[in-house]
Amino acid sequence: MNAKNNSGPVWISAGEASGDMHGALLVKALKRQNASLELVGMGGPAMEDAGVGIQYPMQLISLVGLTEVLGGLPRILKLLRALRKDFERIRPRAxxxxxxxxxHFRVVRIARKLGIPVYYYISPQIWAWRSGRANFLRDNVRKVLCILPFEKEFYARFGMDVDYVGNPLVDQVPTAELDTRAVDEKHIGILPGSRGKxxxxxxxxxxxxxRRLLERDKDLHFTIIRAPGMGKERLMDIWPVDVPVAFAEPEDRYTVIRSCKFVLAASGTVSLECALIGTPALIAYKLSSLSYRIARWVVKVDFASLPNLxxxxxxxxxxxxxMASADALTRSAHIWLENLEIFNRVKEELERLRxxxxxxxxxxxxxxxxxxxxxxxxx
Known part of the structure; x- marks a missing residue:
């Protein structure tokens, strides 16, 4: 797999908010080590601010679950055709x-046919399901760069010597500074995710x-932390007007999360951010009925959230x-609000995770x- 171009740009591609964040950190690191490097591709505002020439917004592929992916398939196929033309025109170095x-596996196939080397950073969570995809990565990607400690051993089972580089959230989350900030025992954060669905x-x-927690304790207060790309108006349209809530911007999320006793969060990278910050999270997630039935059949891990894994x-x-219901979430929240021993055990585990x-x-x-x-x- 040899590329002929040694002067073209490097194409970088992310499809969701966490990838955009990690991509931005990688771009800054690449530019520190090679200031003349040109980067173009697909991503979001963080990668654009880091210096990537964004050709396609990441929202084009921000889909959840099998049935949602199928619904967006015509758009994705059109995008893949456009990407092939772009790769043929600009001939990226990598x-x-x-x-x-x-x-991205479809992008790998296009790159392979064009002789463009591919590097996979934030390796896909194929250890959770479809582990045979490791063979595809072994045969078609030059380097797989892992950020979770158990991934290196997983890939070794498929004859791959992948690189474990550590987790970029350790750089992203300013834990030393956040540790000096006080926690408001009456403050609960809301992290509903970055995708519309x-x-x-x-x-x-x-x-x-x-609403139910306020019925028991009127002194509680809540803050919705907006994800990049998710408009405040959309959040306000969904949140009921009779439940008081504040809003925080994406750039303030770490200080706001730190100020909370705990948060209610959609499953995703944010759960690991909360863990590093030291703020416990009640995790929730819901797929379409078909996607969930398929997931129960194929997923091979015991937990959905990264801290638990x-x-x-x-x-x-x-x-x-x-179980992603107000009934279940309220029960869990009451345990953390009323049982200090259980809550402190969670905090101790988060110190170990760091x-x-x-x-x-x-x-x-x-x-x-x-x-x-x-x-x-x-x-």
Whole structure:
């Protein structure tokens, strides 16, 4: 798999808010090590601010679940055809992909046919299901760069010597500064997600949970932390007017999360951000009925959220599908509000998790691996 171009741009592609954030950190690291490097591709505002020439917004592929992906298939196929034409026209030196395997594996196939080397950063969570996809990565990608400690052992079972670079959230989350900030024991955060469908599904349940908690304790107060790309108006349309709530911007999310006793959160990267910050989270997620039935059949891991997977136990209570309800969330919230011993055990586990994610510098290590490998292709 040899690329002929040693002067073109590097194409980088992310399809959701967490990938955009991780992609931005990697881009900054690449530019620190090679200031003349040009980067273009697909992403969001964080990658654009970091210096990527965004050709396609990441919202084009921000889909959840099998049935939702099928509904967006015509748009995705059209996008893939456009990407092939772009790759043929600009001949990127390399392609860097972040997560989103259902879309990005198709990009890998296009790149392979065109002889463009591919690097997979934020390796897809194929250990959860469809583990045979590791064979596809082994045969079609130059380097797989992992950010979770158990992934290296998983890939080794498929004959792959992948690079574990540590977790970039260790760099992203300013834990030392946040540790100095006080926690408001009456403050509860709301993190309903970054995709329209998950927000529409979860935010009404979070709002009803807030209403019920206020019935028991009028001093509680709530803040919705807006995800990048999710408009405040959309959130206000869903949240009931009779339940008081404040709003926080994406750039303030870490300080707001730190100020909370705990948060109600959609499952995703934000759960690991909360864990690093030291703020417990009640996790919720709901798929379409068909997607969930398929997931129960194929998913091979015990937990949905990353902190629980890393720790090997359910530290953050998971409320999935029918349990992603105000009834279940309110019960869990009452336990944390009323049982200090249980709540403090959760906090202790979060301190342990911090030690498991590696030293700072993951984006710089990943950037060096990619740039050094490109030098072997273009000495």
């Amino acid at each position: 392609i860097i992909l972040l997560d989103c395997p259902d879309f 998950e927000v529409a599904t979860l935010l009404p349940e979070f709002a009803e949970t807030a 890393i720790l090997g136990k359910e530290v953050f209570p998971e409320h999935l599908q029918d 030690t498991m994610l590696g030293e700072p510098g993951a984006p710089d290590r990943a950037a060096k691996i990619i740039l050094d490998d490109l030098e072997t292709l273009h000495p």
